[in-house]
Amino acid sequence: MRRLLALLFLLAPLTTALAQSIPKEKELDTLVQRTMTTFEVPGIAIAVVKDGKVVLSKGYGVRKLGETAPVTPETLFGIASNSKAFTATALAMLVDEGKLQWDDRVIDHLPSFQMYDPYVTRELTVRDLLVHRSGLGLGAGDLLYFPASSFTEDEIVAKLRHIRPASSFRSRYAYDNILYLVAGKVIEKASGQPWGDFIRDRIFTPLEMKSSNTSVADFRPGANVAMPHAKADGRLQAIAPMSFDNNAPAAAINSSVNDLSRWMLVQLAKGAIPGSSGAKRLFSEKQSREMWSAQTVQPISEPPKPLAALKPEFSAYGLGWGLRDYRGHKLVTHTGGLPGYVSRVVLVPSLGLGVAVLTNQEERGGFEVPAFAILDSYLGAPRTDWVAAFKAADEEKTKKAELAVNEKRTARSTESKPSLPLGKYAGTYRDAWYGDATIALEGDRLVLRFLRTPALTGELEHWQYDTFVARWRDRTLNADAFVNFSLKPDGAIDQLKMQPVSPLTDFSYDFQDLLFTQVKQAEGAAVTQTQP
Secondary structure, three states: OOOOOOOOEEOOOHHHHHHHHOOOHHHHHHHHHHHHHHOOOOOOEEEEEEEEEEEEEEEEEEEHHHHOOEEOOOEEEEEEHHHHHHHHHHHHOOOOOOOOOOOOOOHHOOOOOOOOOHHHHOOOOOOHHHHOOOOOOOOOOOOOOOOOOOOOHHHHHHHHOOOOOOOOOOOOOOOOOHHHHHHHHHHHHHOOHHHHHHHHHHHHHHHHOOEEEHHHHHOOOOOOOOOOOEEEEOOOEEEEOOOHHHHHHHHHEEEEEHHHHHHHHHOOOOOOOOOOOOOOOOHHHHHHHHHOOOOOEEEOOOHHHHHHHHHOOOEEEEOOOEEOHHHEEEEEEEEEEEEOOEEEEEEHHOOOEEEEEEEEOOOHHHHHHHHHHHHHHOOOOOEEEEHHHHHHHHHHHHHHHHHHHHHHHOOOOOOOOOOOOOOHEEEEEOOOOOOEEEEEOOOEEEEEEOOOOOHHHHHHHEEEEHHHHHHHHOOOHHOOEEEEEOOOOOOEEEEEEEOOOOOOOOOOOOOOHHEEEEEEEEOOOOOOOOOO
16 A cells, blocks of 8 residues: 555667567666666566567566575565455456446445445445545555554444545545455455455466465465565665555555466456456456546646656546556556555556566665566657656655755754653543554653554654654654644643654555544643643
8 A cells, every 4th residue: 555656767779679579688687687776676576468478577686685585477575555456356247247336335235334424424335445535535544454453354444434534525536545445345245255265266266376365474484475675764674574464455465477467468358368268257348448447537746857757648546446648558557565565567458568567675666667668668768767767756855855854853942841741641542543552651751552553662752842753663664753742721631643754654654644632641640730
């Protein structure tokens, strides 16, 4: 789930080779090696399909930094939000079978379903679950399952009724993950199978996607799995794959480029299963058109100057797919991001072309450069050094973020003190949709803990007045957050609010949507103000 990333690159000499069949390996290898070096990506896997055939399926680099096991076409990566297209396809199959319709109301399938606004509860359709226009804010509710939490699927769905909308119903695009969980529940109700079983039995099996699975719990010791990698205070390291089991329909699938080749082929064939001469179908052409039709218009922003050529003429979201143009061709595409994994799948229906790039590091250049390089080669695009362009764009973005943080640091009152003794900030705090977090005085430090999310544990460092910064102990999170206390007139703590420190913080850390109130003070923590 995490930030939807941007696009592109390749060398002109690949144009002829790719157009014929498989690109010259030496040229592609050089490009990928340069990409891995520039963006510090340990491993990359790439698949290309064209006109109903697999023309490339290859792995590069290593599965884990410091080890020698290579990435191969069979290596599993977390594909994250590329899972959403599978969920949309599952619903399309059920529409074909007459078990539901896109414009059915969700409450007609899930009577207990409830959003914050009663009107939205009554009117939200199955289609609305997939297209990011419900009124929820960007990444709303992601902290219920990201980082990994102990909330169950049913608890998360029930908590939707407490998440306030950020805009009116169907008025604007705002990417969310949580409603894909509800879509998974609709699939279960309509088919009689849990989402994971349906995906395995009805999609993986007929497409012979033999390695793919729907949970990191299915990984076995010694299996051909790429370990995810993230930076902790600037240093790259391997991390454990994050479980997404409590919102699997949004982002839990693990797959290989060999398996994704089959997935792209059936999509480009508009539902016909490869090798069946069109006799066997996964879904109908009608549903293919529906999934690839614009449902929600997306705003078009100016890309960073080094990537100016990537600005589309149109951008929209379909059903589980993003839609845009590139060099005069319609793209059907999606990115995916989880801690340590980022990826892209892109289809060009007019060319019968599909490209999948999987990586085990959180750098967008790692997957964008190879994917759109290959596109450029097929389109006969002018030579562009997209490695340099993406690197420059990343540096520009990082510089702006550092300036923003430094401005905050310069503007703060370094001589200010907290209004209360540290121990009096300790206690249990409750948010309507997340639940409980605690603050405890341990030695001379306050420690914040989100009780259902073990990774969100960190020391509170005083910033100014009654504002602190939560420095998470897991430094790979890269998500430090301001923690601001407001007091009542009598000096008691009224509310606790949070917001990310850096603008680079992934949107799934939706701290700004939290509103904690203190429900229990720590024992012995009387509420009196300190004397000047």
